[in-house]
Structure formats: structure tokens, C-alpha cells
Amino acid sequence: MNSISKGQVAEVLERLHQEAEAADAPLAADAGREASTREEMIDQVLKDEASDLKGTYNGFAENFLNVSPEFGRFLYLCARACKAKRIVEFGSSMGVSTIYLAAALRDMGGGRVIGTDLVPSKVERARANVAAAGLSELVELRAGDARETLKSGVGGDIDMVLLDGAFTLYLDVLKLLEPHLKPGAIIIGENAFEQASGYIDYVRDPQNGYLSQSLPFDAGRGNELTIKTS
Numbered sequence: 274m275n276s277i278s279k280g281q282v283a284e285v286l287e288r289l290h291q292e293a294e295a296a297d298a299p300l301a302a303d304a305g306r307e308a309s310t311r312e313e314m315i316d317q318v319l320k321d322e323a324s325d326l327k328g329t330y331n332g333f334a335e336n337f338l339n340v341s342p343e344f345g346r347f348l349y350l351c352a353r354a355c356k357a358k359r360i361v362e363f364g365s366s367m368g369v370s371t372i373y374l375a376a377a378l379r380d381m382g383g384g385r386v387i388g389t390d391l392v393p394s395k396v397e398r399a400r401a402n403v404a405a406a407g408l409s410e411l412v413e414l415r416a417g418d419a420r421e422t423l424k425s426g427v428g429g430d431i432d433m434v435l436l437d438g439a440f441t442l443y444l445d446v447l448k449l450l451e452p453h454l455k456p457g458a459i460i461i462g463e464n465a466f467e468q469a470s471g472y473i474d475y476v477r478d479p480q481n482g483y484l485s486q487s488l489p490f491d492a493g494r495g496n497e498l499t500i501k502t503s
């Protein structure tokens with residue numbers, strides 16, 4: 274059984290990818306620029322995050338900034354491969370990645386995605402999108418800064434983490450979740466840029482209890498796959 278290929282979930286995902294393409298078209302044009310300009314763009318976002326995190330992401334309140342269908346399928350596959358029961362997502366936006374993750378849990382019999390986003394209007398839209406996909410029972414969405422919303426815990430041990438929020442906070446959020454990670458947990462850093470937060474250096478140092486490798490697809494986007502080894 275695979276609900277991302279056919280049926281209600283697949284239909285909602287198809288609609289959301291279309292809506293996202295229209296909403297994010299101006300940003301996609303920027304991302305298609307040549308590498309040197311992209312580097313400058315990343316540096317600018319890092320600076321913006323450091324000076325005004327809320328303002329930066331409120332500026333993207335109408336943008337989906339979502340995973341591609343290919344990356345969404347990869348998230349679904351990872352969740353199923355590790356037989357996840359509890360998944361934490363930093364940066365839920367409109368809920369596209371949330372739906373891929375929750376669909377994997379439901380297709381395996383149940384579980385929980387705990388997602389969080391800084392922008393309250395996005396959390397409302399994510400809830401509506403998750404509901405349209407028929408997945409509300411598996412998803413808890415928390416509005417606010419992940420460093421606060423995840424502080425109180427996530428209700429148990431974590432099988433999988435998607436880091437897809439502010440680039441500069443990946444290491445902070447990982448360290449917050451670290452005590453709850455099961456050995457063998459999968460951590461996926463979308464846009465885990467080397468110049469941001471020290472995250473890449475940390476997860477690539479085996480002494481910290483991880484094995485980590487950049488992903489061969491969506492090259493140049495800094496996507497990193499990490500396993501908690503101990």
C-alpha cells in the first residue's frame with residue numbers, strides 16, 4: 274500500500290505542488306541563477322536570518338518553499354525504510370513535506386509527525402492541507418520558533434528528523450532533539466549549507482555519534498543524510 278502514488282493523498286499533493294509552483298515562481302527564478310549568484314543569495318539569507326529571523330520568514334509567508342516531488346518521495350521512502358513511528362519536522366511551511374511523512378506513517382499503521390513553523394498563518398494552512406489529505410490524526414503542528422516549541426519534548430523517542438527551517442538553526446535544533454534520538458535514527462538536512470550553523474561539521478564528525486553524507490540528487494542544494502550511530 275502506498276498512498277502517495279494514488280488516491281486522496283496523491284491528489285492533494287499534486288494540487289499543492291501546482292499551487293506552490295505558482296506561488297514560488299519568482300523565487301524559483303532566483304534559484305536558477307548561476308552558482309556564484311546563488312552563493313551570494315544564500316549568504317544574504319544567512320545574514321537576514323541572523324539580523325531578523327521573524328522578519329525574514331514573515332517575508333516568505335505566502336511562499337511554500339516546499340520539497341520537490343522527488344525529495345518528498347525520498348522522505349516517504351526513508352520513513353518507511355526505518356519503520357518510523359515518531360518523526361519531527363523543523364519547518365513545516367504549508368505542510369507539503371508533512372503530508373509525505375504522515376502518509377508513510379499511516380501506510381505502516383500509524384505514528385506521529387510533530388511539525389513546527391515560525392509563521393502562524395502557515396501553520397493554519399498546513400493544518401488545512403493535512404486535513405484535506407485525511408492525515409490530521411497523525412500530525413501535531415506547533416506554531417512558533419522551534420527552539421521554543423520543541424523544548425518541551427515530542428512525547429517519546431524519535432525515529433526520523435527533517436530539518437528544513439532557518440538554515441542557521443540546524444545545529445541548535447539537532448542538539449535540542451539529540452537526547453531523544455533513537456540509535457539508527459535518520460536525520461535529513463534539506464539545504465544544510467556548509468557555511469551555516471556548524472551543522473555539517475558536527476554531523477560529519479563520527480565522534481559525535483553520527484555518520485553523514487551529502488545526497489546525490491538536488492545537487493548544490495546542500496541536502497545531507499545522517500544516521501545516528503550510537
Ligand SMILES: C[S@@+](CC[C@H](N)C(=O)[O-])C[C@H]1O[C@@H](n2cnc3c(N)ncnc32)[C@H](O)[C@@H]1O
Binds near residue numbers: 330340389395419
Ligand atoms: C523551506 S520552508 C519548509 C518547507 C516544508 N518543509 C515543505 O517541504 O513543505 C522553511 C520554513 O521554516 C520556517 N522556519 C524558519 N525558522 C523557523 C524557526 N526558528 N522555527 C520554526 N520554523 C521556522 C519558515 O517559516 C518556513 O516556512
